[in-house]
Amino acid sequence: MVLMLGSYEPTVWNVGWSPGTRILAVLVSGYHRQVINGLPSSVPRIVSSHDNQGACPSFSLSGDRLNSLNAVARQVFGRNVDMVFPARGGKALISGSGAEAGNWVTDRAAQSTESFRLADTPLAGEAGLDDAVRKGYLREATPADARNWQMAAAAAQGAGDVPPVYGGTKPRPVRMYHAYVVLKPFTLPAGLYGAHSATFFVPKGVPRPKGPLGHSTLYDFNTLSCAGVACRH
Numbered sequence: 288m289v290l291m292l293g294s295y296e297p298t299v300w301n302v303g304w305s306p307g308t309r310i311l312a313v314l315v316s317g318y319h320r321q322v323i324n325g326l327p328s329s330v331p332r333i334v335s336s337h338d339n340q341g342a343c344p345s346f347s348l349s350g351d352r353l354n355s356l357n358a359v360a361r362q363v364f365g366r367n368v369d370m371v372f373p374a375r376g377g378k379a380l381i382s383g384s385g386a387e388a389g390n391w392v393t394d395r396a397a398q399s400t401e402s403f404r405l406a407d408t409p410l411a412g413e414a415g416l417d418d419a420v421r422k423g424y425l426r427e428a429t430p431a432d433a434r435n436w437q438m439a440a441a442a443a444q445g446a447g448d449v450p451p452v453y454g455g456t457k458p459r460p461v462r463m464y465h466a467y468v469v470l471k472p473f474t475l476p477a478g479l480y481g482a483h484s485a486t487f488f489v490p491k492g493v494p495r496p497k498g499p500l501g502h503s504t505l506y507d508f509n510t511l512s513c514a515g516v517a518c519r520h
Contacts, residue, residue: 293348299400303391316345325393412483415476424473428466443511462504462517479503
């Protein structure tokens with residue numbers, strides 16, 4: 288058996304197999320850091336992610352984005368993919384019957400998942416945001432935070448050379464998807480893309496967070512500026 292494993296998020300692949308199964312090689316792709324755990328050192332493996340700028344082409348295992356898999360498989364292994372087994376609940380079960388084996392085999396040198404975490408590196412994505420809330424770097428935003436931004440932005444913009452509108456004009460909508468208020472100096476977690484993106488309000492006197500926004504949006508009360516995807520519309 289040859290495995291092609293892929294995940295956008297930072298992932299530790301804890302590999303186990305049923306007695307009698309032989310894993311010949313493993314290719315892992317993804318955007319962020321990927322680690323293989325549990326396989327004997329004798330099994331060839333390639334880890335080629337965006338973060339490590341791997342030599343092999345990347346691929347996605349999203350349900351509607353499988354068109355790159357066969358091309359990568361042919362380039363690396365000389366044949367097409369036999370079957371795709373999507374992960375569910377953090378586990379990918381490769382079984383023709385769909386039934387789990389009674390006992391899994393792993394290499395005795397397998398390490399704990401936590402041991403792969405880089406020291407002093409914040410958790411990624413939603414886990415990183417939850418951790419920042421627990422540690423007091425962030426708090427969840429409320430509709431009042433959005434209204435305060437709308438009023439501050441309107442006051443800074445002024446009336447301008449625009450005729451009055453009967454009934455008034457509506458303020459520009461504020462994105463409140465996974466919205467947080469930054470409370471103190473903070474580094475944004477990695478992986479704030481797509482469904483894992485967020486919205487940040489930075490109050491006056493609080494520095495703008497470091498790190499890439501990804502697909503997130505940031506409203507900065509210090510400069511009354513908006514940065515990120517929601518500011519482009």
